[in-house]
Amino acid sequence: MRAVQIGVGSETFGRTWRKGLIQIDGVEIVGLVDPNPSYLKEAREFFGLPEESCASWASKEFYDRVQADFIIDSTPHAFHYKNAIEAMRFGLNVIVVKPMSDSFATADTMVNEATRLGKKLVVAQQIRFMESVLQLRKLIGDGMIGDIAYIQADSYFTKQGPVRDKWYQPHPLLLECAIHQFDLIRWISGLEPESVIADAWNMPWNEEVWGKKSAIALFHMSNGSRALFRGLSTDQPGESYPGHWEIEGTKGVLSLVKGNILLNSERIWPAEEQSEAELDILTLNAEVLKDALAYFAGSETPVLTGADNLKSLKMAFACIESSDKGSKIHL
Numbered sequence: 375m376r377a378v379q380i381g382v383g384s385e386t387f388g389r390t391w392r393k394g395l396i397q398i399d400g401v402e403i404v405g406l407v408d409p410n411p412s413y414l415k416e417a418r419e420f421f422g423l424p425e426e427s428c429a430s431w432a433s434k435e436f437y438d439r440v441q442a443d444f445i446i447d448s449t450p451h452a453f454h455y456k457n458a459i460e461a462m463r464f465g466l467n468v469i470v471v472k473p474m475s476d477s478f479a480t481a482d483t484m485v486n487e488a489t490r491l492g493k494k495l496v497v498a499q500q501i502r503f504m505e506s507v508l509q510l511r512k513l514i515g516d517g518m519i520g521d522i523a524y525i526q527a528d529s530y531f532t533k534q535g536p537v538r539d540k541w542y543q544p545h546p547l548l549l550e551c552a553i554h555q556f557d558l559i560r561w562i563s564g565l566e567p568e569s570v571i572a573d574a575w576n577m578p579w580n581e582e583v584w585g586k587k588s589a590i591a592l593f594h595m596s597n598g599s600r601a602l603f604r605g606l607s608t609d610q611p612g613e614s615y616p617g618h619w620e621i622e623g624t625k626g627v628l629s630l631v632k633g634n635i636l637l638n639s640e641r642i643w644p645a646e647e648q649s650e651a652e653l654d655i656l657t658l659n660a661e662v663l664k665d666a667l668a669y670f671a672g673s674e675t676p677v678l679t680g681a682d683n684l685k686s687l688k689m690a691f692a693c694i695e696s697s698d699k700g701s702k703i704h705l
C-alpha cells in the first residue's frame with residue numbers, strides 16, 4: 375500500500391517511524407509533507423523520493439499527484455483533526471500518532487467521519503504491543519488472578535517532567551503521556567472506566583509555564599474495581615512506559631516491574647530476569663503498521679482503531695475536566 379507521511383520530524387517522533395516504514399513488506403512511501411524544508415529534505419533523501427513527491431502542506435492536488443492509500447500523521451496533535459478529515463475526504467485511510475487529537479470533540483468527529491466515509495482510522499498506541507504488556511493481558515484473560523479488584527499503574531518521569539518547549543499545552547502529562555497508561559488499563563484488564571476523580575499539579579520544582587506535569591487519577595471501573603494512575607515528575611527511579619503495575623484479583627496479585635511479571639511477588643516471566651523494561655519504539659511502530667495494514671485490507675479484528683481509542687482518550691479529557699473542576703466526572 376502507498377503511504378504519505380505528514381510531519382516527518384528530525385530529532386523527534388516522525389523520524390522513529392522510518393525504520394518501520396522501510397522494514398514492513400507491503401508499504402511504499404510515496405509522499406512526504408512537512409512545513410520545515412530541512413526536515414523534508416532529510417526524509418526525502420532517506421526514502422529516495424523526487425521533489426515532486428514532497429509538499430509543505432497537503433492539498434487535493436498533492437494527493438492526486440502521489441496517489442496514496444493512507445497517511446501516517448506524526449505532526450503535533452493540534453493538527454491531527456485537519457490532516458485526518460482532509461485525507462479521509464480525499465479517499466485515504468489514516469494512521470495518526472497518539473493522542474488522537476487535542477480535544478475530545480474533534481477526535482469524536484474524526485471517528486464519526488471515518489464511519490460516514492467508510493474509511494479506516496488507526497491511532498498508533500504502540501505500547502499495547504510490548505511483550506510484557508501482551509503477557510500480562512493474556513495471564514489476566516486466562517483467569518490467573520480471578521476477578522480484578524484493584525489496579526495501580528505508576529509512570530515515572532524525570533524531575534523536569536514531560537516538557538514541550540516547541541508548543542504549549544496545559545496538560546502535557548495527562549494528554550500526551552498518561553494516554554498510554556489509560557489505554558493500557560482498558561487493554562490489559564478488559565474493563566471500562568465509569569467515572570474518575572483526578573488532580574493534576576506541579577511539584578515545587580516544576581514551573582507552571584509548560585503546563586501540569588504530575589497527576590493522580592482514581593477510576594471506578596465497570597466491574598466495581600478501582601484503577602489508580604500516578605504520573606510523577608520525580609527523582610524516584612522508575613519507567614514511564616509501561617511503568618510499574620500492580621493488579622490484584624480474587625485469586626492473587628500480578629505485578630509488572632522493570633519488564634518482569636511477578637505473581638504474588640514471585641517472578642514468572644520472562645525466563646531471565648530483566649533489569650529494566652525494553653522500550654523499542656521502532657519495532658513497536660512496525661507492529662502498529664502490520665495491524666493497520668491488515669485492518670485496511672479488511673481484517674475485522676484490528677487492535678488499534680479510532681473508535682476504540684476514543685474511549686481511552688475520553689479518560690484523559692475526563693481527568694483534565696475533573697482536575698479543573700475539582701469534582702468527579704462520569705465517563
Ligand SMILES: NC(=O)c1ccc[n+]([C@@H]2O[C@H](COP(=O)([O-])OP(=O)(O)OC[C@H]3O[C@@H](n4cnc5c(N)ncnc54)[C@H](O)[C@@H]3O)[C@@H](O)[C@H]2O)c1
Pocket residue numbers: 380381382383384386387388407408409410413448449450451453471472473498499500540550655
Ligand atoms: N509513543 C508515541 O506514540 C509518541 C512519542 C512521541 C511523540 N508522539 C506524538 O507525536 C506528535 C509529534 O510530536 P513531536 O515531538 O515529533 O513534534 P514536533 O514538534 O517535532 O513535530 C513533528 C513534525 O511535524 C511537523 N509539523 C509541525 N506542524 C505541522 C503541520 N501543520 N503539518 C505538517 N507537519 C507539521 C514538524 O515540522 C516536525 O517535522 C505529538 O502528537 C506527540 O504526542 C507520540
